[in-house]
Amino acid sequence: MLDSYANIDRRYLPQIADRRVSSDGTRKYVLQLHDGALVETVGIPHGNASDPRRLTVCFSTQSGCAMGCAFCATGKLGLTRNLEPAEMVWQVALVGSNFGHRADSAIAMGQGEPLANYAALVESLGFMNGAQGFGIDKRDLVVSTCGIPNGIRAFAEDGVPATLAVSLHAARQELRDKLMPGVRAFPLARLRSELARYNEVSGKRVIIQYLMLDGINDQDEDFEAIEQFCRGLDAHVSLLRFNRADGIPFAPSAFGRMLVWSAELNQHGIPASINKPRGADVDAACGQLASQLNQAG
Numbered sequence: 001m002l003d004s005y006a007n008i009d010r011r012y013l014p015q016i017a018d019r020r021v022s023s024d025g026t027r028k029y030v031l032q033l034h035d036g037a038l039v040e041t042v043g044i045p046h047g048n049a050s051d052p053r054r055l056t057v058c059f060s061t062q063s064g065c066a067m068g069c070a071f072c073a074t075g076k077l078g079l080t081r082n083l084e085p086a087e088m089v090w091q092v093a094l095v096g097s098n099f100g101h102r103a104d105s106a107i108a109m110g111q112g113e114p115l116a117n118y119a120a121l122v123e124s125l126g127f128m129n130g131a132q133g134f135g136i137d138k139r140d141l142v143v144s145t146c147g148i149p150n151g152i153r154a155f156a157e158d159g160v161p162a163t164l165a166v167s168l169h170a171a172r173q174e175l176r177d178k179l180m181p182g183v184r185a186f187p188l189a190r191l192r193s194e195l196a197r198y199n200e201v202s203g204k205r206v207i208i209q210y211l212m213l214d215g216i217n218d219q220d221e222d223f224e225a226i227e228q229f230c231r232g233l234d235a236h237v238s239l240l241r242f243n244r245a246d247g248i249p250f251a252p253s254a255f256g257r258m259l260v261w262s263a264e265l266n267q268h269g270i271p272a273s274i275n276k277p278r279g280a281d282v283d284a285a286c287g288q289l290a291s292q293l294n295q296a297g
């Protein structure tokens with residue numbers, strides 16, 4: 001049980017196997033766990049990179065991932081194993097130590113589907129939020145899921161101290177099934193009703209993440225589908241720019257297209273913004289570095 005620093009098992013402290021620093025100050029790490037499994041962790045400084053005002057850590061919840069998303073390098077690795085709560089906490093502590101700045105926010109958006117490792121995730125978030133742990137405000141803890149309905153229900157009912165973000169990436173069923181085969185069993189209609197329930201039970205807004213892929217999910221029919229999906233939900237749409245990756249046959253949508261989508265969603269009464277990409281020059285998209293190390297090893 002993680003309830004104080006003294007209880008974080010030192011055996012789970014990872015080693016830095018590789019670190020790359022982006023021109024924007026973002027640091028991407030490949031960490032080696034005690035049994036040799038690899039994970040990726042990203043440190044994103046805000047303000048001056050060598051003396052940041054704030055530091056966000058994007059941490060992994062699994063080594064590899066079973067979800068097989070078509071746009072993700074980790075999806076090609078497959079799942080190695082679930083992470084222990086201490087292995088999640090150590091990622092955040094290690095990156096903070098490397099920057100010489102405590103993490104102000106932490107996002108479960110590295111390798112893995114967080115809700116597929118639910119109990120360990122919740123324990124780690126409790127520590128990150130707790131006064132005996134990192135003391136990170138619950139509004140600054142975010143969990144990004146592909147959208148596993150039972151997990152979303154538990155997340156709301158358990159009052160997990162974090163904000164829920166859902167990777168939508170397509171609001172047309174046929175396209176989503178191709179892009180995100182790991183959630184094929186959970187149709188969009190079920191996901192939507194679970195998110196409405198999440199709004200009701202938690203009283204919180206959900207973040208809808210949408211990675212815009214040129215000519216794939218950024219057509220007029222896709223806009224209509226996402227507008228329809230979000231209508232009536234308490235949701236904020238975060239449009240994400242794709243980082244190109246070797247072996248992944250997609251390209252980012254034109255920035256103008258993203259601007260138009262953002263403006264039009266807002267006009268339709270759906271809050272939306274464009275998420276500025278960080279660390280694109282160091283393969284900061286999920287799975288890109290670990291897969292290079294795996295290929296080299």
Ligand code: SF4
Nearest residue numbers: 065067069072075112
């Ligand atoms: S995007 Fe996330 S859920 Fe999908 S394969 Fe990659 S790590 Fe897994």
